[in-house]
Amino acid sequence: MSEMLNTLEQTALSDYKYGWVTQIEADEAPPGLSEDIVRFISAKKKEPEWMLEWRLKAFRQWQKMEVPRWPNVTYPDVDFQSIKYYSAPKQKKTINSLDEVDPELRATFEKLGISLDEQKRLSGVAVDAVIDSVSIATTFKEQLAEQGIIFCSMSEAIQEHPELIRKWLGSVVPATDNFYAALNSAVFSDGSFCYIPKGVKCPMELSTYFRINAAGTGQFERTLIVAEEGSYVSYLEGCTAPMRDENQLHAAVVEIVALDHAEVKYSTVQNWYPGDKEGKGGIFNFVTKRGICAGIHSKISWTQVETGSAVTWKYPSVILKGDYSVGEFYSVAVTNNHQQADTGTKMMHIGKNTRSRIVSKGISAGVSQNSYRGLVQVAKNAANARNFSQCDSLLLGDQCGAHTFPYIEVKNNTAQVEHEATTSKIGEDQIFYCNQRGLDTETAVALIINGFAKEVMNQLPMEFAVEAQKLLAISLEGSVG
């Protein structure tokens, strides 16, 4: 904790510390979206015909779809024709090993605190680094392969493991699931693919770092995780972007499949650029994340720490199809200044004896708006379903908003669904008490919010918990006192 507080002080004036731009030559598509662009992307990636067809189908459907208006957020309409849908950092040639990664790029990731250097990584985390639209490097690949684990970029998976991709891609989030998922399906440029074979417990954390670098581009990554029977994996994604005056669109799709007795833990530390204090710029973060507990006794757990983005719209969900399956959602969402977040989860109980747990902690400051939106669904045949939801909001100041929209649809009368909600404010008396013990106000606020969010932070893999704590504190700097 004290280490965290020291860092806090150092960064007290830094605001968004990931806001720099790397000068890297990029290979880009012209702005705009059409079938030609979809073909361009697919061709750039030398994709097989079936993949192109899949994209085109999604694109044609997308053209008929409407932008969703129901989230509790307001923002100017995105001009989809002004965005560049493909930007890849120019590598001098194809690379065979990590040593050949462009030094500029390498430096970018070092700056982000992500070392691509396998020898130097003490924490034992395998990393897939995605800059703008393209995966740059994946570490620890060989070691993982020894156990049959596949961890690579989506582009590579399409080339190397077409049978798996054809089987599972779009199986949880269909290409035409919703407006942004359809857009993603048409133009996604990369992302991570992770496959854990039967009975294998992945020996290290797998993680993907996403970085938007180029101006005027959108980022559309696609992640797919398949956990075969009896396997286990813990996966983490992190993301940052430069500070730019215009809004940038990020529309990702994440799909998780857990078969019998498999467990997947998916953690996100989302720190896209939130825009400046007046609300100028920032990332529009419209993401579809869904997992299916397809097998019996399977488990999917989403943990998210959301501090960035100008507008966030995201509901990591679990379809509890297998009997005795378990879905969890742990979330901390911080909004400051003009940020808006509408986030939550869906737990769809279909199998018998399924359980779900939702813990949502919203922290609002400035003139921000923070909404929890959750749906707990119990299908007709889902006997003995259990859900517990806890939604707590913490307000800093009196100009921000916290909203809770819990929806419950129960069609089986053996279900037990519990919902608890609280709203509190950081009190002047709490701050004064901390001050009286020698803590300045920033430190006090950091301490109080980390306490508030503790139940969720405890779910994060150790390696990332400290980073996430710092992030919480930094995102709320200057919002009290």
Add this chain to the structure above:
Amino acid sequence: MLSIKNLQARIEEKEILKGINLDIKPGEVHAIMGPNGSGKSTLASVLAGRSSYEVTGGEVEFMGKDLLELSPEDRAREGLFLAFQYPIEIPGVSTTNFIKTAVNETRKYRGEEPLDAVQFLKIMKEKMKLVEIDQTLLSRSLNEGFSGGEKKRNEIFQMAMLEPHLSILDETDSGLDIDALRIVAEGVNKLRDGKRSFLVITHYQRLLDYIVPDFVHVLYKGKIVRSGTKELALELEEKGYDFIKEELGERVDA
């Protein structure tokens, strides 16, 4: 150590402190007594720098510095400690963690190295014995679900950990049973080393049997109306506050 001259303060337009004068020298224990609402907690809060109180006049010198110029956290780091009448709760923050942060923030201010986990635990163990506080209590969220007595004991524990020059105890005795009272007093007495000073605010003379004060002051309607030695506390106990009111020429209803 502390020198208060003609201190006046108000909250929300209401004058509460109407010219307080008080001198506390190193090693001294002063008690402040007075009926409810006389301004005792206000005095403590103003000295600690609570921003909702506005100082409208007077001066306060602490350890050679102009106390009123310092932020509340710097007052604490300079060695002014307030044991709160009503300690607040911080959910999710362990008491140990909170105190470690407090200790290290103070050390940093003084240009000292932060204590690492091992050093900190060692000191903590010693002080825990001093105030007979339990490890399990310290691993729980700060004051959350603590009984009244546990909260007060935790205040004294923090005082012991921070080793302040001046400790202000705001009705630390109220709500304590006789055993807890003895432990709290013991904690204070062990810190008395001829250099540290104490300002003990209390309602009852009971506490002063355990923490024997050098001086006793009576605060009434925002002013110190009488000062004396510990005999004054006994006199108050015997006669109640009415005799003060009578002396001040106020009508006393039976």
